[in-house]
Amino acid sequence: MDIGRRSVLKMSVVAGLGLMAPPLGLMRAWATPGRDGMAGTKTDAEWKAVTDGEWKTRLTREQYDVLRREATERPFSNAYHHSKTPGAYHCAGCDLKLFSSDTKYDSRTGWPSFWEPVSSDVVGTKTDFKLIYPRTEVHCARCVGHLGHIFKDGPPPTGLRYCINSAALSFHPA
Numbered sequence: 001m002d003i004g005r006r007s008v009l010k011m012s013v014v015a016g017l018g019l020m021a022p023p024l025g026l027m028r029a030w031a032t033p034g035r036d037g038m039a040g041t042k043t044d045a046e047w048k049a050v051t052d053g054e055w056k057t058r059l060t061r062e063q064y065d066v067l068r069r070e071a072t073e074r075p076f077s078n079a080y081h082h083s084k085t086p087g088a089y090h091c092a093g094c095d096l097k098l099f100s101s102d103t104k105y106d107s108r109t110g111w112p113s114f115w116e117p118v119s120s121d122v123v124g125t126k127t128d129f130k131l132i133y134p135r136t137e138v139h140c141a142r143c144v145g146h147l148g149h150i151f152k153d154g155p156p157p158t159g160l161r162y163c164i165n166s167a168a169l170s171f172h173p174a
């Protein structure tokens with residue numbers, strides 16, 4: 001508990017220094033791949049209050065672009081699109097468990113696809129008009145990190161396809 005508290009304080013100091021740095025963007029040190037930060041040390045409200053500067057220190061560049069800027073990674077060259085390994089897919093931002101390999105299927109789209117999240121309250125949605133037609137955007141309910149989109153061409157029993165960026169996920173083998 002004490003160590004956790006001190007670590008949080010340290011993170012705040014780092015984030016504070018980040019704000020005072022010259023606005024060059026050159027001195028920014030992106031997190032190393034695979035790092036899932038200090039999950040479990042924040043309340044839900046604290047996760048929603050994480051600043052953009054802190055996200056930059058917590059996430060890799062690719063994770064940041066997807067989770068915090070709603071970028072879409074390239075199909076087929078991402079980490080989990082073809083994975084069939086049993087386990088759980090957590091949010092790469094806050095480590096909330098989002099999807100199970102039990103509901104993962106091969107949509108042949110080149111992105112990890114699931115027909116259902118582990119529970120309806122771990123994700124939120126909004127309508128996205130980035131393309132000509134409206135799409136249903138899906139994000140992590142805890143840190144509000146962008147995950148991907150939901151389409152209605154999925155398999156039974158839901159008929160839904162949660163099309164998720166690998167960069168938004170961290171995999172925990174069963």
Ligand SMILES: [Zn+2]
Nearest residue numbers: 091094140143
């Ligand atoms: Zn999250």
